Amino acid sequence: MLLRLNHVALAVPDLMAASATYRATLGATVSEPRALGEHGVTVVFVELNNTKIELLEPLGDASPIAAFLAKNPKGGMHHLCYDVADIRAARDHLVAAGARVLGNGEPKIGAHGKPVLFLHPGDVHGTLTELEEV
């Protein structure tokens, strides 16, 4: 079911500082910041040869990463996202296996414009896990 690692998301308190670290200290190719108001984050993409890192900073009053940063004020690893071929088939398989899909159980359109869902981290050994339809 899991095809490839789509991205690793890192929550950071200061996106410009983190962007500078990845560009200057780590020598990576880093995008300009992009505000995703409907997702409550501003994102910078760190482009690697095989996948990407997404640096996320909270945007607005109800950001989905605000609670994480309150617990981890320096930032940290927030979630992993994997590509799947058919997200509804994946969802049905996961629910049948006893995993909990966050929200109402229906895939939503994610930050890349494709259907996504999130699995409860308690069902994936502590790692918040996103699936995205390719």
Add this chain to the structure above:
Amino acid sequence: MLLRLNHVALAVPDLMAASATYRATLGATVSEPRALGEHGVTVVFVELNNTKIELLEPLGDASPIAAFLAKNPKGGMHHLCYDVADIRAARDHLVAAGARVLGNGEPKIGAHGKPVLFLHPGDVHGTLTELEEV
């Protein structure tokens, strides 16, 4: 400097349970467990199309992931590892930029038999970051 994402390491309290989740629930290709006594972990590789996930369980009395699991008893995202072409050149660049290399500052032979070093997470916005020479 960063070439590709070599792996994402996830610490788990029960490697066989985590391995079963990735194989059966998430439908991934999962290796047999491998005990790495000198690194204080037993590892299972989750093979994706573009990179791999390493599931780590503590091994022995002085496992480097024991403190993490004490804080995160269900498990969680432990570190990211990136490939670099020349680890000593990378180290010199990082130190000049003010980043702290863990240990004595010299690369060590890592779990894949190649030179590695770890950067202090406080210098990488809360993410423990490993570099491995390809």
